[in-house]
Amino acid sequence: MKLSNIISILEEMAPIAYAEDFDNVGLLTGDTQQEISGILVCHDALETVVEEAIENNCNLIVCFHPIIFSGLKKITGKNYVEKAVIKSIRNDIAIYAVHTALDNHKNGVNKIFCDALGLINTKILIPKTNFIQKLITYTIPENAEKLRNALFDAGAGKIGNYEDCSFNSQGIGTYMGNENSNPEIGERFEFVEAQEIKIEVTFEKHLQSKIIKALFSNHVYEEIAYEIYDIQNTHQNIGLGMIGELKEPMEEMDFLNFVKQKMDANGIRHSSLLNKKIKKVAVLGGSGSFAIHAAKNQKADILLTADLKYHDYYQAEKQLVLADIGHFESERFTKNYIVDFLKEKIINFAPALPESKIILSKINTNPVKYL
């Protein structure tokens, strides 16, 4: 199986367009035309993990955190990043990072976190804006159904739990072609009033080229009338963090112990308890102090995240409990999800990579140790 095929599957799981601007996701080392013999999935692609890949005859490492994050000016092997990069390139091992592309996905890092705690009624905590565009186009009634279906197939018309969403209205379009025109209805230099259907659909902006391609391949006009707009609405299925509910409210201390056990946390640092039961739980895997405001706004009883600093805890202000369960711990099940996703999708490829060639790393890359 070629690396490019596996990248398409990874893009389906975590579209690069979902990643934060500061991030460095996607293919970090390697050649997309490379034949892949095995995939090792890990949290951090350290040098020891590259060695593990070599031992297991894997020439692709899919990591959660990008090992190359802020750019490399020299590659001499004098720090842990350069060592990992040198070893991977010398051994023809490709490295692909998903990070915030998966953080921002509705089935990604934070859904995995919520599922581990059995939360229900989950939704994105901080939904993204500027991700939606709208296409408006005009065509003859006979072409409307075919054109709509092609746009849906290209990814348009998805809103929350609904697909094939569009708005269609009827009206009169007018035009007159010049000497070089070849109109579908009417003649050159003829003023035409045609019955037209106006089709309106929304789509995620990174799909724009696919949508335009579908529009141009399925429209019957010589000159296609269309408009694309940026939509300011938030996208309810893309964004950081998640909020959900416990099936049954729990006492604060019971809940913290439950989290400790479910997430296999070595310790939890938290703000003052409020002596009220926990029902609404906000989560943000990884560094999440920026989510405190959103968690308060959404009336969460607790925010589970990591990397909270001393002054962050003051922001609890008796409105919720802030709990730091550890960075690695809050993201720990992400790699299992990636392995399962790859196995399920790769089975459908011919020739597929055997399931036994998609491996979960056994190395614990958590740099934080506890007494």
Ligand SMILES: [Zn+2]
């Ligand atoms: Zn992280």
